[in-house]
Amino acid sequence: xxxxxxxxxxQITHLEDDTDQSIGHILVRSGxxxxxxxxxxxxxxxDNGLLFGETGIAMGLLSREDVEFAxxxxxxxxxxxxxxxxxxxxxxxxxxxxxxxxxxxxxxRTELLLGWYEADENAKILSVISARRGEGRSYVAANxxxxxxxxxxxxxxxxxxxxxxxxxxxxxxxxxxxxxxxLQNKSTFNFFLPVNGIRNLFILPSGxxxxxxxxxxxxxxxxxLLAEFTNYFDILILDTPxxxxxxxAATVAKRSHASIVVARQDHTKAEELTHLxxxxxxxxxxxxxxxxxxx
Numbered sequence: 001x002x003x004x005x006x007x008x009x010x011q012i013t014h015l016e017d018d019t020d021q022s023i024g025h026i027l028v029r030s031g032x033x034x035x036x037x038x039x040x041x042x043x044x045x046x047d048n049g050l051l052f053g054e055t056g057i058a059m060g061l062l063s064r065e066d067v068e069f070a071x072x073x074x075x076x077x078x079x080x081x082x083x084x085x086x087x088x089x090x091x092x093x094x095x096x097x098x099x100x101x102x103x104x105x106x107x108x109r110t111e112l113l114l115g116w117y118e119a120d121e122n123a124k125i126l127s128v129i130s131a132r133r134g135e136g137r138s139y140v141a142a143n144x145x146x147x148x149x150x151x152x153x154x155x156x157x158x159x160x161x162x163x164x165x166x167x168x169x170x171x172x173x174x175x176x177x178x179x180x181x182x183l184q185n186k187s188t189f190n191f192f193l194p195v196n197g198i199r200n201l202f203i204l205p206s207g208x209x210x211x212x213x214x215x216x217x218x219x220x221x222x223x224x225l226l227a228e229f230t231n232y233f234d235i236l237i238l239d240t241p242x243x244x245x246x247x248x249a250a251t252v253a254k255r256s257h258a259s260i261v262v263a264r265q266d267h268t269k270a271e272e273l274t275h276l277x278x279x280x281x282x283x284x285x286x287x288x289x290x291x292x293x294x295x
Contacts, residue, residue: 021073022052023052023053023067023070023071024038024041024042024052025038026069026070026073027062027066027069027070030069030073030081032062032066032069032081033056033061033062033066037056037061040059040061041055041056041059041061041062044059053066053067053070053071065081065082068096068097068098069081078094078146078149078150078197078198078199078200078201079094079095079097080094080095080197080198081095082095085172085196085197086171086172086173086196087170087171087172087195087196087197087198088142088169088170088171088172090139090170091142091143091146091170092105092143093105093143093146093147093150094143094146094197094198097150101143102143102147105143105144105146105147106147108144108147108291109144109147109148109151111289112126112260112288115288116258116288117235120257122257123257123258124230124233124234124235124236124257125226125230125235125236125238125255125256125257125258126144126235126236126237126238126256126257126258126259126260127160127238127240127249127252127253127256127258127259127260127285128140128141128144128237128238128239128240128259128260128262129240129243129249129252129253129259129260129261129262129276129280130242130243130261130262130263130264130268130276131242131243131244131263131268131269131272131273131275131276132242132244132245132268132272133164133242133245134264134267135242135262135263135264135267135268135293136262136264136293136295137239137240137242137262138159138161138166138167138170138239139293140260140262140291140293141157141167141237141238141239142157142167142170142171142239144237145157145201145203145237146198146201148234148235148237149195149198149199149200149201150198150200152200153200153234153235154200154202154232154233154234154235155200155201155202155233155234155235155236155237156192156202156203156204156229156232156233156235156236156237157201157202157203157204157236157237157239158179158203158204158229158236158237158238158239159178159179159203159204159205159206159239160179160206160217160238160239160240160241160248160252161206161239161240161241161248162179162180162206162207162209162210162213162216162241162248163209163213163241163246164241164242165205165206166239167203167205167206167239168203168205168206171193171195171203173193173195173203173205174205175205175206175207175208176207176208177191177205177207177208178191178204178205178206178207178208179204179205179206179207179225180206180207180208180209180210180213180216181207181208182204182207182225183210183216183217183219183221183222183225184210184216185221191204191205191207192204192232193205202233213241213246213248214246214247214248214251217248217251217252217255218251222251222255223255226255226256238252238256240252240253243276243279243280244272244275244276244279250279250280250283250285251283253280253283253285253287254283254284254285256285256286257286258286258287258288259280259285259286259287259288260287260288260289260290260291261273261276261277261280261287261289261290261291262290262291262293263290263291263292263293264292264293264295265292265293265294265295273290
C-alpha cells in the first residue's frame with residue numbers, strides 16, 4: 001500500500017501547527033517523532049524520491065505502526081498506540097486498523113449497516129449472544145462497538161452480564177456503578193463513561209452484582225432505559241450473559257431490535273447453536289446471523 005503525505009517543508013514552526021495534517025506533523029504532535037528526525041526524513045525523501053513514511057521506515061526512524069497511526073489520524077479515525085492505554089490490546093479495531101481482524105469487523109459492520117441498520121429506521125439496539133461462556137461474545141461486542149464509533153456513529157456499549165461482567169476490564173474503567181445502579185433507581189444517566197482515545201464511544205458497565213439479575217432485566221424499566229438511550233446514541237451494542245446458562249440473554253434479546261450469535265470454532269457445539277437460535281425465536285428475538293471466531 002502506498003502511503004502519501006503532503007509534508008513539503010520541515011520548518012519546526014509548521015510542525016507545531018495543530019491544523020497541519022501531514023504525516024510528519026501528526027507524528028511530531030503525537031510524540032512519535034522529533035522535529036529534528038522529521039527534517040532528516042524530509043531531506044532524505046527529497047534525495048530518494050520515496051514517500052515520507054517509506055523513507056522514515058527505511059531509515060529506522062519510523063515503524064509501520066507509526067505510519068498507519070498517522071494515516072488513521074488524517075482520516076479522523078481513532079487509533080490507539082500499544083502500551084499507552086488502559087484499553088485491552090485484544091481490541092484489534094482500536095490498535096491495528098489495518099490488520100485482518102479489524103478488517104473482518106469492518107466487513108461485519110458493513111453487513112449490519114446495509115442489511116439491518118439502514119434498512120430499518122427503528123434499528124438501533126443490537127444484542128450480541130452466545131450459547132456459553134468463553135465463546136468470544138464480549139470480544140465481538142467490544143470490537144464491533146469500536147468499529148461503529150470509528151464510522152462516526154455515537155455508540156453506547158452496554159454490559160448486561162451482571163454475573164460475569166467483562167467490558168469494564170476491556171476498556172479499563174471502574175465497575176462500581178452502572179446498569180444495575182440505574183435499574184435500581186440509585187443514580188442518574190451520567191454513568192455513561194467516554195472511552196479515552198476513541199471518539200464517539202461510550203460504555204455503560206454492568207455495575208454491582210444484584211441479587212436478582214433476571215428480574216431486573218425483565219422489568220419494564222430496562223426496556224424504558226433502552227428506549228431513552230436511543231435518544232442520545234446512534235447505536236447500542238449490548239453484551240449479554242451466556243444464553244444456555246442464564247435466561248437473561250433471551251430477555252435482553254427480546255428488548256433489542258436484533259441480535260447476532262457468536263460461535264467459536266472447535267468450542268461451540270452445532271446442536272447448541274440450533275437450540276440457541278430456536279430459543280431466541282421462541283422468545284421473540286430477531287436473529288440476524290452468526291459470527292464464527294477461529295481462535
